[in-house]
Amino acid sequence: MAVATKTPLLTLHNISKRFGAVQALSGVDFEVYPGEVVGLVGDNGAGKSTLVKTIAGIHSPDSGEILFEGHPVTITGPRDAAQLGISTVYQDLALCDNLDVVANLYLGRELTEAEVLDEVRMERRAIEVLKGLQVKIRIVRNVVASLSGGQRQSVAVARSVMWNSKVVLLDEPTAALGVAQTKQVLDLIRRLRDQGLGVVVISHNLADVFEVCDRIVVLWLGRPGGSFDVRETSREKVVAAITGAEFGGPADAAPADDPTAAKGIAP
Numbered sequence: 001m002a003v004a005t006k007t008p009l010l011t012l013h014n015i016s017k018r019f020g021a022v023q024a025l026s027g028v029d030f031e032v033y034p035g036e037v038v039g040l041v042g043d044n045g046a047g048k049s050t051l052v053k054t055i056a057g058i059h060s061p062d063s064g065e066i067l068f069e070g071h072p073v074t075i076t077g078p079r080d081a082a083q084l085g086i087s088t089v090y091q092d093l094a095l096c097d098n099l100d101v102v103a104n105l106y107l108g109r110e111l112t113e114a115e116v117l118d119e120v121r122m123e124r125r126a127i128e129v130l131k132g133l134q135v136k137i138r139i140v141r142n143v144v145a146s147l148s149g150g151q152r153q154s155v156a157v158a159r160s161v162m163w164n165s166k167v168v169l170l171d172e173p174t175a176a177l178g179v180a181q182t183k184q185v186l187d188l189i190r191r192l193r194d195q196g197l198g199v200v201v202i203s204h205n206l207a208d209v210f211e212v213c214d215r216i217v218v219l220w221l222g223r224p225g226g227s228f229d230v231r232e233t234s235r236e237k238v239v240a241a242i243t244g245a246e247f248g249g250p251a252d253a254a255p256a257d258d259p260t261a262a263k264g265i266a267p
């Protein structure tokens with residue numbers, strides 16, 4: 001991947017965001033290139049969700065700059081983000097359990113023909129979309145409640161990328177999944193990358209992050225904690241950045257029996 005020769009899809013420069021007394025983000029830089037999977041990691045409260053919500057147009061930054069494909073942009077709401085081709089899959093998935101797969105894919109964007117739902121066209125296109133992403137769902141007229149967790153996550157991802165997305169943000173996409181289902185979702189993430197999308201994955205699971213990501217960006221108490229090429233780093237280095245060991249943070253200060261400190265030396 002000749003990343004250095006391309007323009008990033010998305011660039012955040014020196015982003016800060018405060019909620020009352022809490023400085024959720026301070027001076028954060030972030031970028032994602034086409035055909036790249038970036039893992040966004042950090043302890044609870046590190047600012048991951050705030051960063052994603054800033055990109056998604058839920059929060060506006062207090063200061064800093066956002067560029068899309070090299071051009072400065074202002075993202076003042078989810079609609080702006082969608083128009084740029086930025087889509088987000090939040091942790092709770094936001095699927096309707098009692099509706100079928102086709103209805104979920106088209107929720108709020110139904111195709112109509114003379115003001116009547118065009119079920120045939122939606123179903124045909126739904127099957128194409130799922131096939132294009134190699135998501136195996138045999139019966140698209142089954143309700144989403146009947147699907148496995150991996151299939152549900154895949155439907156949520158398909159729903160978010162089927163409208164010309166260029167950047168997709170996934171918040172903990174494998175958190176609720178078993179081993180086989182996690183593999184399904186990681187495979188899907190690789191396919192999105194292979195189609196040239198920029199994918200941002202928030203995850204607590206470093207095994208998943210190391211398996212699927214090209215680069216790992218660490219946030220530490222809302223501050224930049226480093227960007228690591230997965231081929232050139234180790235779990236230990238990333239864990240040290242997450243716990244702030246490098247900055248004289250909690251891992252340095254922690255006693256030897258502190259479980260947070262132990263993580264840093266675990267194999």
Ligand SMILES: Nc1ncnc2c1ncn2[C@@H]1O[C@H](COP(=O)(O)OP(=O)(O)O)[C@@H](O)[C@H]1O
Nearest residue numbers: 019022024042043044045046047048049050051
């Ligand atoms: N809407 C909000 N109002 C007030 N404080 C918030 C809000 N959202 C996040 N925070 C605070 O900002 C900090 C970063 O939170 P968050 O981005 O959710 O971290 P993470 O997703 O990494 O766990 C935390 O201290 C959190 O309590």
Ligand SMILES: [Mg+2]
Nearest residue numbers: 045048049050
């Ligand atoms: Mg969060």
